Amino acid sequence: MSKIDPWLARLSHLLPQHALSRVVHRLARIESPQLQPLLRAFVRRFGLNMDEAAEPDLTTYPSFNALFTRALREDARPLEGDANTLVSPADSRVSAAGRIEGGQIFQAKGHHYTVRELLGGEDELAEAFRHGHFVTLYLSPRHYHRLHMPLTGTLTHMIHVPGRLFSVAPRIVRHVPRLYARNERVVTCFDTPVGPMAMALIGAQNVGSIETVWAGEVTPPHGREISVSEYPDRAVTLERGAEMGRFNLGSSVVLLLPDHPLKLAEHLTPETEVRVRSTLGQFY
Structure with missing residues (x-):
């Protein structure tokens, strides 16, 4: 556990949480071809496996929100077990x-x-x-x-x-x-x-x-x-x-x-x- 974690938790009390989230809500839904370099950077930064996506071609995602909520291939996550x-x-x-x-x-x-x-x-x-x-x-x-x-x-x-x-x-x-x-x-x-x-x-x-x-x-x-x-x-x-x-x-x-x-x-x-x-x- 980092010594900075308690300070980050205290700082989080002071942030305008809802205002920041409303800004993110709007930004994530901006649609523009100019976002493609940022989408590619996001995929690299967080290691997204686009081969599992129903649509692996990044150019088909018009916004960050579309990428965040991407569907997976039907066979990417098989259902395990039985009804119980x-x-x-x-x-x-x-x-x-x-x-x-x-x-x-x-x-x-x-x-x-x-x-x-x-x-x-x-x-x-x-x-x-x-x-x-x-x-x-x-x-x-x-x-x-x-x-x-x-x-x-x-x-x-x-x-x-x-x-x-x-x-x-x-x-x-x-x-x-x-x-x-x-x-x-x-x-x-x-x-x-x-x-x-x-x-x-x-x-x-x-x-x-x-x-x-x-x-x-x-x-x-x-x-x-x-x-x-x-x-x-x-x-x-x-x-x-x-x-x-x-x-x-x-x-x-x-x-x-x-x-x-x-x-x-x-x-x-x-x-x-x-x-x-x-x-x-x-x-x-």
Whole structure:
């Protein structure tokens, strides 16, 4: 751990987080052929594997946002396991994983936050995960930015919680208490064959937007109130491995699972790289 990390965390409190993110939102959507040298530099800098992309030709991407949210080839991320296999929702790096203890989720050494906080104060929804399981995944700028379903599920709620936009880089997460419960986020809740599942899509510094396949762009928001959308007609059902949303640039996903017998994969240790649709665990 660098000695400068605590100072970077303190500095992040002072930054105009939302203003910077609105600027990034606009810049990332500028379309111009003159961006091509910058796109090529970005690919080199972060080591993007364009051979995996559905469209590997960089000249077909008119903006940074188009490159960030690029689709992959159908065979690039095969779906692992069977219907009871929990798969990764993203190409990402593991931040933390394990049991939820009495409604408390582990963030980093010395830091926890509650399920209730993460879900925007929704007590009834939070109770379902009080003794469940969680997996926190970090997406860096080099990762594939579309999100996919860990299990087959039917949408029940979507919660938009306004908040801060601290960086979710591991060096900052270690020094900002309750970061995931303080940052802006979109929480999507599903009924699955093993019980309720929630995916908290965490906003972050320079994340210009969060989208879902059923609602489109949910952030940047209008207003500062928590909004809850319910789906009583249960019209949205997504299969395990199907696309459910996307980030612009990079952020984190906190996956909440019920108190159902689950064996998490042994490789789910901090800093481990996982690929979308790869095995995170097995329900039994």
